[in-house]
Amino acid sequence: MDFDFRLLIVLAPLAAAAGWAVFNILPAALRQLKVFMDGKE
DSSP states (O other), rough: OOHHHHHHHHHHHHHHHHHHHHHHHHHHHHHHHHHHHHHHH
8 A cells, every 4th residue: 555645745735824824823812712711700
């Protein structure tokens, strides 16, 4: 059973883009979550 590297070629840029989006969005999302949690007391 041989591994098909075409799948890796297609998925690698998608994974990189998703990782970059998470890296950029996560801090803002965590700040918003903290504000939401602090306001619910």
